[in-house]
Amino acid sequence: xxxxxxxxxxxxxxxxxxxxxxxxxxxxxxxxxxxxxxxxxxxxxxxxxxxxxxxxxxxxxxxxxxxxxxxxxxxxxxxxxxxxxxxxxxxxxxxxxxxxxxxxxxxxxxxxxxxxxxxxxxxxxxxxxxxxxxxxxxxxxxxxxxxxxxxxxxxxxxxxxxxxxxxxxxxxxxxxxxxxxxxxxxxxxxxxxxxxxxxxxxxxxxxxxxxxxxxxxxxxxxxxxxxxxxxxxxxxxxxxxxxxxxxxxxxxxxxxxxxxxxxxxxxxxxxxxxxxxxxxxxxxxxxxxxxxxxxxxxxxxxxxxxxxxxxxxxxxxxxxxxxxxxxxxxxxxxxxxxxxxxxxxxxxxxxxxxxxxxxxxxxxxxxxxxxxxxxxxxxxxxxxxxxxxxxxxxxxxxxxxxxxxxxxxxxxxxxxxxxxxxxxxxxxxxxxxxxxxxxxxxxxxxxxxxxxxxxxxxxxxxxxxxxxxxxxxxxxxxxxxxxxxxxxxxxxxxxxxxxxxxxxxxxxxxxxxxxxxxxxxxxxxxxxxxxxxxxxxxxxxxxxxxxxxxxxxxxxxxxxxxxxxxxxxxxxxxxxxxxxxxxxxxxxxxxxxxxxxxxxxxxxxxxxxxxxxxxxxxxxxxxxxxxxxxxxxxxxxxxxxxxxxxxxxxxxx
Amino acid sequence: xxxxxxxxxxxxxxxxxxxxxxxxxxxxxxxxxxxxxxxxxxxxxxxxxxxxxxxxxxxxxxxxxxxxxxxxxxxxxxxxxxxxxxxxxxxxxxxxxxxxxxxxxxxxxxxxxxxxxxxxxxxxxxxxxxxxxxxxxxxxxxxxxxxxxxxxxxxxxxxxxxxxxxxxxxxxxxxxxxxxxxxxxxxxxxxxxxxxxxxxxxxxxxxxxxxxxxxxxxxxxxxxxxx
Numbered sequence: 120x121x122x123x124x125x126x127x128x129x130x131x132x133x134x135x136x137x138x139x140x141x142x143x144x145x146x147x148x149x150x151x152x153x154x155x156x157x158x159x160x161x162x163x164x165x166x167x168x169x170x171x172x173x174x175x176x177x178x179x180x181x182x183x184x185x186x187x188x189x190x191x192x193x194x195x196x197x198x199x200x201x202x203x204x205x206x207x208x209x210x211x212x213x214x215x216x217x218x219x220x221x222x223x224x225x226x227x228x229x230x231x232x233x234x235x236x237x238x239x240x241x242x243x244x245x246x247x248x249x250x251x252x253x254x255x256x257x258x259x260x261x262x263x264x265x266x267x268x269x270x271x272x273x274x275x276x277x278x279x280x281x282x283x284x285x286x287x288x289x290x291x292x293x294x295x296x297x298x299x300x301x302x303x304x305x306x307x308x309x310x311x312x313x314x315x316x317x318x319x320x321x322x323x324x325x326x327x328x329x330x331x332x333x334x335x336x337x338x339x340x341x342x343x344x345x346x347x348x349x350x351x352x353x354x355x356x357x358x359x360x361x362x363x364x365x366x367x368x369x370x371x372x373x374x375x376x377x378x379x380x381x382x383x384x385x386x387x388x389x390x391x392x393x394x395x396x397x398x399x400x401x402x403x404x405x406x407x408x409x410x411x412x413x414x415x416x417x418x419x420x421x422x423x424x425x426x427x428x429x430x431x432x433x434x435x436x437x438x439x440x441x442x443x444x445x446x447x448x449x450x451x452x453x454x455x456x457x458x459x460x461x462x463x464x465x466x467x468x469x470x471x472x473x474x475x476x477x478x479x480x481x482x483x484x485x486x487x488x489x490x491x492x493x494x495x496x497x498x499x500x501x502x503x504x505x506x507x508x509x510x511x512x513x514x515x516x517x518x519x520x521x522x523x524x525x526x527x528x529x530x531x532x533x534x535x536x537x538x539x540x541x542x543x544x545x546x547x548x549x550x551x552x553x554x555x556x557x558x559x560x561x562x563x564x565x566x567x568x569x570x571x572x573x574x575x576x577x578x579x580x581x582x583x584x585x586x587x588x589x590x591x592x593x594x595x596x597x598x599x600x601x602x603x604x605x606x607x608x609x610x611x612x613x614x615x616x617x618x619x620x621x622x623x624x625x626x627x628x629x630x631x632x633x634x635x636x637x638x639x640x641x642x643x644x645x646x647x648x649x650x651x652x653x654x655x656x657x658x659x660x661x662x663x664x665x666x667x668x669x670x671x672x673x674x675x676x677x678x679x680x681x682x683x684x685x686x687x688x689x690x691x692x693x694x695x696x697x698x699x700x701x702x703x704x705x706x707x708x709x710x711x712x713x714x715x716x717x718x719x720x721x722x723x724x725x726x727x728x729x730x731x732x733x734x735x736x737x738x739x740x741x742x743x744x745x746x747x748x749x750x751x752x753x754x755x756x757x758x759x760x761x762x763x764x765x766x767x768x769x770x771x772x
Numbered sequence: 773x774x775x776x777x778x779x780x781x782x783x784x785x786x787x788x789x790x791x792x793x794x795x796x797x798x799x800x801x802x803x804x805x806x807x808x809x810x811x812x813x814x815x816x817x818x819x820x821x822x823x824x825x826x827x828x829x830x831x832x833x834x835x836x837x838x839x840x841x842x843x844x845x846x847x848x849x850x851x852x853x854x855x856x857x858x859x860x861x862x863x864x865x866x867x868x869x870x871x872x873x874x875x876x877x878x879x880x881x882x883x884x885x886x887x888x889x890x891x892x893x894x895x896x897x898x899x900x901x902x903x904x905x906x907x908x909x910x911x912x913x914x915x916x917x918x919x920x921x922x923x924x925x926x927x928x929x930x931x932x933x934x935x936x937x938x939x940x941x942x943x944x945x946x947x948x949x950x951x952x953x954x955x956x957x958x959x960x961x962x963x964x965x966x967x968x969x970x971x972x973x974x975x976x977x978x979x980x981x982x983x984x985x986x987x988x989x990x991x992x993x994x995x996x997x998x999x
Contacts, residue, residue: 615951616950619909638952
């Protein structure tokens with residue numbers, strides 16, 4: 120651990136020491152020229168080839184010329200308004216004898232002139248010719264020259280800078296720095312990054328984003344905001360064009376034609392995009408904007424340099440004002456419920472206004488001449504707004520697809536259910552139809568077969584009326600048959616119908632007996648276990664009770680009633696007479712009570728008898744649902760038992 | 773209905789029944805009543821179809837199971853051509869399928885074969901007064917078929933069926949009958965006369981006939997077989 124700390128300490132001290140050593144080696148002072156002697160070149164301003172301008176025979180005016188002291192930077196728009204010509208700056212500096220001459224560089228933050236030529240100690244050192252004409256640009260890149268050691272010498276050195284400038288285009292001379300490259304080039308490269316690299320970066324990104332946005336728009340034409348984003352981004356990319364290519368040579372018509380677009384191409388689309396994003400479709404403002412832009416674009420290449428400056432000033436002022444107005448309008452009216460892309464565009468607009476104001480202030484001479492051009496730094500915000508918008512569209516599209524899928528699935532599920540329900544319905548209908556067919560078949564069998572035979576027997580018996588017992592037996596068989604058929608009828612779980620059928624079939628018998636029947640069958644809930652067997656069982660039990668009452672009890676009144684105990688889930692059918700009664704213990708078998716109990720058990724019901732001298736009652740208690748584990752139909756043993764009436768008849772005298 | 777009251781002359785009864793015993797038994801019962809006149813007793817549907825128009829009976833007794841055709845065809849024909857004629861089905865069991873089909877075809881009721889201890893003419897009198905004593909099963913089926921479409925999933929029925937849905941009073945009557953109550957008991961509970969119960973039943977039979985014509989269309993529509 121200690122070793123490690125020691126190593127780190129050593130490493131740090133070496134680093135610091137090295138830095139100190141470096142500092143010591145380059146202790147040469149940096150000469151910063153914030154003033155110079157100036158004189159206008161008396162000779163007429165040369166026209167023609169830049170190359171001639173740069174390297175043609177040219178000598179500084181002598182000391183008798185009207186040199187005067189001027190501060191640097193020297194913005195001709197301020198110091199020589201309206202002038203277009205050549206000026207000379209003269210600076211001197213002393214190199215102490217102990218300083219090394221090598222590794223010296225010359226640096227100007229802003230190479231803002233048509234042409235600057237450097238003379239060091241009477242020798243033409245270099246020219247900004249290699250960097251072209253800056254007049255078209257809204258930005259000026261920094262300039263640097265490496266000083267050949269032979270150009271400098273100990274003691275006083277002379278530096279002349281010849282500047283060919285147009286005052287209206289804000290040309291002139293920035294501050295001038297001379298010193299060790301290690302020091303002078305640091306601000307140079309920083310500025311290069313701020314002014315040139317960032318412009319290239321943003322310009323390239325804007326070009327790509329603009330193409331993407333337009334491609335996106337091309338697929339979805341309704342997205343107008345995306346279109347204007349794209350056009351704006353391409354406008355920005357135009358701004359960066361000069362940062363990509365060298366600007367050699369004279370100003371041709373093409374160069375003149377792109378001056379305006381390079382400065383202002385983004386402005387109109389950006390304004391329109393903001394308008395559209397704000398949800399406004401300005402019917403008057405938009406055409407005006409385009410007309411204004413077109414006018415500038417046409418006027419610019421047709422104008423002279425002075426007029427160009429005026430156009431730049433005018434158009435800059437108008438666009439800036441419009442941007443500020445639009446921003447205020449957007450924020451004032453469209454703040455509510457806006458998306459991230461909206462706020463990014465607002466941010467971009469705010470930054471654009473601030474930075475453009477900065478550049479505008481420099482253009483107007485209100486700020487330091489050497490300030491770098493910064494307007495393009497709001498481009499990332501515009502690009503982010505585009506990106507967020509595209510992503511938002513994508514997310515919404517994906518969401519929409521997902522939602523559509525969900526809805527589709529839901530609809531399919533619903534359709535499936537409908538189809539299943541339909542199918543179920545059809546199947547039930549089919550079942551019912553099959554049951555009906557089967558029922559009809561059985562009916563037909565009974566009609567044509569047993570029923571017909573029985574009827575035939577009956578009619579014969581009528582003739583031979585001396586066989587009353589046989590007649591009664593056959594009639595009972597007929598009744599039994601009808602009950603069996605009734606049990607096949609659809610009753611839809613309605614016990615009332617089952618009971619009603621018993622009465623219907625018993626009507627004649629009851630009427631003939633003269634017994635008063637109190638029919639108190641109320642509304643009963645439907646039950647779900649009324650299969651034909653269950654129906655038959657219930658009918659037989661009730662029939663048994665009625666028959667017993669009619670035949671054995673010598674009753675005057677018979678009451679049939681239903682009671683529902685919803686809480687217990689029970690339904691009670693009570694058959695009560697006011698007859699003579701019997702002892703259940705002794706006559707159980709004789710009156711078919713065992714078979715009644717068995718039938719009741721078979722459908723999960725119970726039977727209770729109560730009988731005394733004042734009458735007899737049979738209570739059949741049924742469940743309301745079949746889900747209590749009881750069998751819902753009679754088992755084979757019970758159904759195999761002999762029919763109620765037949766067995767009862769056997770016992771009757 | 774027109775011949776029930778004495779003084780209008782005897783009610784003319786015709787019969788289509790292939791079973792000789794039944795036919796003879798019925799004929800005897802009818803002829804025993806002087807308010808009834810048996811004008812014809814056909815053995816086959818063909819005979820009946822030929823002679824029906826000439827006889828123009830007030831009451832026609834029809835067996836459904838004829839050797840040469842279904843009694844339903846005769847019922848339909850008579851219901852369409854001889855509207856004044858009451859049609860009664862001769863049924864062995866009074867079972868739902870046959871009786872309901874007959875009622876839908878236009879019959880007014882049914883007679884049970886083999887009700888030996890009762891005079892069948894009493895039934896005819898009842899039937900003429902208002903229709904067959906409905907069995908609970910049939911009452912329930914009629915109730916089910918003619919009830920108003922109250923359930924939510926049922927699509928709107930064709931307008932014509934509106935004529936064939938039960939009124940609340942008719943529903944009450946059918947409901948009571950389906951639980952085994954006699955017409956007299958129904959009348960008492962509802963505070964109406966037995967005659968009114970009969971009138972209601974007549975109307976219900978009429979609705980059943982109307983209903984049967986539209987039901988097929990409705991069923992097809994409900995199953996999505998029609999647009």
